[in-house]
Amino acid sequence: MISARNVRKSFGTHLVLKGIDLDVVKGEVLAIIGPSGSGKSTLLRCMNFLEEYDGGEIWFGDELVGYRKTASGRLVKDSEARVAAIRTRMGMVFQSFNLFPHMTVLENVVEGPRVVQRRKRDEVVAEAKQLLERVGLSAKEDAYPGTLSGGQQQRAAIARALAMRPDVMLFDEPTSALDPELVGEVLDVMKALAADGMTMVVVTHEMSFAREVGDRVMMMDEGNQVEIAEPATIFTNPSHPRTVEFLQRVLR
Amino acid sequence: MDYTWHFQVVWDYRMVFVRGALVTAQITFWAVVIGLLLGLPLGLMRRSEMRLVRAPAAGFIELFRSTPALVQLVWIYYSLPILTGLQMSSVVSVSIGLGLHAAAYFAEIFRAGVNSIGRGQWDAARAIGMTYSQAMRRIVLPQAVRRMVPPFINEFASLIKLTTLGSALAVDELLHEANNLINNTYRPLEIYTVLAVAFAVLIYPIIFFSQRLEQRWQRGQ
Numbered sequence: 001m002i003s004a005r006n007v008r009k010s011f012g013t014h015l016v017l018k019g020i021d022l023d024v025v026k027g028e029v030l031a032i033i034g035p036s037g038s039g040k041s042t043l044l045r046c047m048n049f050l051e052e053y054d055g056g057e058i059w060f061g062d063e064l065v066g067y068r069k070t071a072s073g074r075l076v077k078d079s080e081a082r083v084a085a086i087r088t089r090m091g092m093v094f095q096s097f098n099l100f101p102h103m104t105v106l107e108n109v110v111e112g113p114r115v116v117q118r119r120k121r122d123e124v125v126a127e128a129k130q131l132l133e134r135v136g137l138s139a140k141e142d143a144y145p146g147t148l149s150g151g152q153q154q155r156a157a158i159a160r161a162l163a164m165r166p167d168v169m170l171f172d173e174p175t176s177a178l179d180p181e182l183v184g185e186v187l188d189v190m191k192a193l194a195a196d197g198m199t200m201v202v203v204t205h206e207m208s209f210a211r212e213v214g215d216r217v218m219m220m221d222e223g224n225q226v227e228i229a230e231p232a233t234i235f236t237n238p239s240h241p242r243t244v245e246f247l248q249r250v251l252r
Numbered sequence: 253m254d255y256t257w258h259f260q261v262v263w264d265y266r267m268v269f270v271r272g273a274l275v276t277a278q279i280t281f282w283a284v285v286i287g288l289l290l291g292l293p294l295g296l297m298r299r300s301e302m303r304l305v306r307a308p309a310a311g312f313i314e315l316f317r318s319t320p321a322l323v324q325l326v327w328i329y330y331s332l333p334i335l336t337g338l339q340m341s342s343v344v345s346v347s348i349g350l351g352l353h354a355a356a357y358f359a360e361i362f363r364a365g366v367n368s369i370g371r372g373q374w375d376a377a378r379a380i381g382m383t384y385s386q387a388m389r390r391i392v393l394p395q396a397v398r399r400m401v402p403p404f405i406n407e408f409a410s411l412i413k414l415t416t417l418g419s420a421l422a423v424d425e426l427l428h429e430a431n432n433l434i435n436n437t438y439r440p441l442e443i444y445t446v447l448a449v450a451f452a453v454l455i456y457p458i459i460f461f462s463q464r465l466e467q468r469w470q471r472g473q
Contacts, residue, residue, distance in 0.1 A: 050375055080383050088381030098376035102394050112380035115390055157376075164380055 001026045001061060001168055001199055002047055008055030009042055016042050018223040019056065024168070029200045031210035031231070034220035035246060040203045041095075043220070044172050047201065048090045049083050060086055061167075088116055091161030095173040097153040099145035105132065105156045106141040109163045117164065124163070131159040135189050151182030155189055162193075169193065171202040175209075207250055211235050219243045261439045262446045269450055272429035277454065279347050279415045279425060284408065286351025291358025296388075298363050309359070316356035322417050325349040329421050346418040346425075354411050361403045365396035398469050405462040409455050426450055 002024040009017040016039045024030050032040045045051035047058060049066035057075075058065040066083055067075040100108050109128040113119045132138050135155040145153050154174055161169060171190065175183040187209050194200055194213050204210055210217050211231045218228040221242045227234065238244050262269075297309035316324065329345040332338055340348070369392045377387035419428035430447045434440045 048379060050378060084378070084381045084383050087379055090379075092375075092379035094372060094375060094379075096372050098372040100373065100376065100391055100395075102398075111390065112382075115386060116381040160376075160380070 002201070003059040004043070004047075004056065005059070006056035007043070007046060007053050007058055009039075009046060009051065009053045016223050017046070017053065020220075020225050022218065022225065022228070024199065024201055026167075026199055027197050028215040029194045029202065029213050031214035031217045032201065032203045032220060033205070033207065033210055033217060033246070034226070037222075038220040039223040040220045041172050044170050044201060044203050047170055048087050048092055050092075052077075060090065084116070088112070088164050089167045091158075091164060091166035091169040093154070093157050093161055093169065093171045093174045095176050097145070097150070097157045097177070099153055099157055099160070101145050104142050104144055105137060105148070105159075108145070108156060109160045112160065112164045128159070128163055131162050132156070134162075134192075135159045136185070149182060150178045151185045154178065154186045158186075158189055158193075168199040168201065171200065171204070173203050173205065175204070175206055205250070207235070207247070219246065221246070255441075257442060258439055259442050259446070261437050262442050265433055265437070268429050268433055269426070269446065272424060272426035273450055273454060275343070275418075275423065275429075276412065276415045276425040279343065279350065279418060279423070280408075280412050282347035283350035283354050283411055283415075286348065287354030287358045287411075290352070290355035292362055294355060294359035295362030295366070298359060299366060313356045313359050316353050317360070321350065321353050321414050322420060324353055325417055325421060328352075342418070342421040342423045346415065346421060346423050350411060350414055350417075353414070354407065357407050357410075358404070361400050361407065362396075364403070365400040366392055368399055369395050398466075401462055401466060405459060408458060412455055413451065 002022070004020050004022040007017055007020040007022075008015070018039075020039075020043055022030075022043075032043065034040050042051055046053040047060075047065065049058075052066060057067075063086060064075075064078075065086055066078055068078045068082075070076055099105075100111065103111065106125070106128055109131060110121075110124050113124040113127070114121065129138070129141065132141055135158055137152060137155055137159065140148060140152060140156070145156065148156065158169075158174075174190070175186050178186065183206070187206065190200070190202070190209070191213055202209070202214070214231045216228060217231045217234040219226040219234065219238075219240070219242070226240045226242050227238065229239075233239075234243065235247065238247065294309045294313060297305050298313065300306045300309075325346055328349040329340070329342060332340075366388075373391055373395070374387060377391040382390065415425050416427035418425045419431060422428065426447060430443050434443050437443070
C-alpha cells in the first residue's frame with residue numbers, strides 16, 4: 001500500500017534519511033521505533049509529503065507521492081491539488097494533537113469531509129457522531145479542544161483523521177505528549193482500529209504497543225533502517241547490536 | 253492664575269465640531285478600507301517564498317513605515333500632480349495617503365498574526381487534504397484574526413489621530429476646524445480641550461467594542 005524506495009532527505013547538510021526501503025502491506029500495523037533524531041518522524045511525514053523527500057520514491061498504491069515523472073523520466077514536484085488529493089486518503093495523527101482550537105470537537109471532525117471532500121452535511125455529521133462515539137467522546141461533541149484533556153484531544157484527532165475515510169493511518173508519536181495515565185485510552189482506540197483491519201504506520205516509544213499490536217516493527221537509527229521484523233523477533237532476538245542497545249535502554 | 257474658562261463659546265460653535273468630526277470620520281473610514289484592502293495582500297505577499305513577490309511588498313511596507321506620514325501626504329498632494337498630472341482634492345489625497353500609510357502597518361499586523369499560528373495547525377490542515385488557500389481561509393486566518401484585533405485597534409486609534417495632518421493640506425477635519433475657530437474666538441484652551449474630548453468620543457467606543465469582542469472570543473474557547 002505504501003512503498004518507499006531508497007528515500008533520502010536532508011535538512012541543510014544534515015542527512016536525516018539515508019535511503020529507506022519499505023513496504024507497508026494493506027491491513028498491517030507497522031511500528032517504527034528508534035532513538036529520537038533517528039528520522040522516524042521525518043520518514044512518516046514524507047509518506048504524506050508534509051515533508052519533502054529529496055531522493056528516492058514513495059509510492060501510495062500506484063501513485064507517486066509528491067512528484068510526477070516527466071517523459072524523460074525526471075521527477076518534478078507535483079501540483080498542490082494532486083498532493084492534497086493523496087493526503088485525503090491518508091489519515092495523520094500528531095504528537096501535539098493539532099486540533100483546530102477555534103472549532104468544537106464535532107466541527108473539527110466535520111471540517112475535512114465538508115470542506116475538502118464536499119460531502120453532504122447531514123451525512124457527514126451523522127458519520128462524525130458515530131466516530132466520536134467510537135472514540136468515546138460523544139459527550140464532548142460541542143466542547144472546544146482547549147477544555148479537553150490530552151487523551152481526549154488525541155482521540156478527537158483520531159476521529160478527525162478517520163472522518164476522511166482514509167486507506168491508511170499515520171501516527172506520529174501519538175502518546176508522547178500525554179500524561180502517563182492518559183496513554184492507555186489512546187492506545188485502546190488505536191488497538192480497536194488495528195483490530196478492525198486499518199492499515200497503520202505508527203511511530204512510537206510505546207514498546208508494549210509495538211510488541212502487542214504491531215505486525216512488524218522497524219528499528220531506525222541515524223537515518224538508517226536498522227532492521228525490520230516481526231515483533232517477536234525484534235524484541236526477543238534482535239539481529240543488530242544497535243537494536244539490542246536501544247531496547248536495553250528503553251525496556252529497563 | 254485667574255484664567256476664566258469660557259466654554260460657552262465652544263457651545264455656540266458646536267456645529268463646527270460636528271462638521272469636522274464627520275470629515276475626520278470620513279477620512280478614517282476610507283483610510284481603513286484602503287488599508288485593509290491593500291494591507292492583507294501585502295502582508296501575505298511578504299510571507300511568500302518567491303522573492304519577486306516578497307520584495308515589492310517589503311519595499312512598500314518599509315518605505316511607508318520609515319517616512320513621516322506628513323511628508324507622505326504632502327508628497328501625494330503636491331508632488332504627484334507634478335509627476336503624473338493627477339490632481340486629487342485634498343480630502344481624497346489625505347484619505348489615500350493615510351490609506352497607504354495604514355496599509356503598511358496593517359500588512360505587518362496581518363503578517364505577525366498569520367506567523368503566530370504554529371506549524372502544527374498548517375500540518376493538520378494539510379494532512380486532511382486542504383490546499384494552501386483552504387488552510388489559510390478555514391484554519392489559519394480565523395485564529396490569526398483574533399490575535400490581530402488588539403494591534404489593529406491600536407493602529408486604528410493612531411490613524412484617527414493622524415487625520416489631523418489633513419489640516420496641513422487645508423482639509424476641514426477636526427483640527428483644521430478647531431484652528432479656524434481659534435482664529436475667530438481667541439479661546440485656544442477651551443477649543444483644544446473640546447477637540448481632545450471630540451477625539452475621545454470618536455475613538456473610545458471602538459476600543460470598548462474591541463475589548464468586548466476579545467472577551468467574547470475568550471469565553472468561546
